[in-house]
Amino acid sequence: MRVPAGRIPLCKPRGRGAGEVMACKKNTGIYVAALLLFLGGVGYLTYSGFAENSVYFLNVSEARAATPEKLTAARLFGTVAEAGLAPHSAGPGVDFRLVDKDNVHQTIDVTYSGVVPDTFKPGAEVIVEGGMGPEGRFKAKTLMTKCPSKYQKENRRG
Numbered sequence: 001m002r003v004p005a006g007r008i009p010l011c012k013p014r015g016r017g018a019g020e021v022m023a024c025k026k027n028t029g030i031y032v033a034a035l036l037l038f039l040g041g042v043g044y045l046t047y048s049g050f051a052e053n054s055v056y057f058l059n060v061s062e063a064r065a066a067t068p069e070k071l072t073a074a075r076l077f078g079t080v081a082e083a084g085l086a087p088h089s090a091g092p093g094v095d096f097r098l099v100d101k102d103n104v105h106q107t108i109d110v111t112y113s114g115v116v117p118d119t120f121k122p123g124a125e126v127i128v129e130g131g132m133g134p135e136g137r138f139k140a141k142t143l144m145t146k147c148p149s150k151y152q153k154e155n156r157r158g
Contacts, residue, residue: 055075056071056075058076058077060106060108064106064108077125078108080098080121098138111137129144
């Protein structure tokens, strides 16, 4: 193979004369190493993304039975109790008691600091996300209320 004048050959020339046949080394080792690095990076990003965003989704009874290590990051589902509802005096937020939907004797005290949804009231079904604090109260970072029944499909009378 002849190399045009002014061009730098990519392969080492074989033979003594200029412009003779070029013998190129195969670079498969470099490609395999690059592929392994790429796949390792994608694998790490996938693993760290799942580990960071994975939380337990529990009802109140399950949360009461769980170990404290399991409740460092969790979502709890329950109903806001009639008693124990107290808005924060300094800033937005609320303290309330979360009751298990199936067993009203199972409760967890929750503290939430943030904007309280308009649909939040005693008897509303809510989902809180956060972790159990050292004093035994669940410290919620997010508070979501279930949509009111006016958004559900109405039963049609025949």
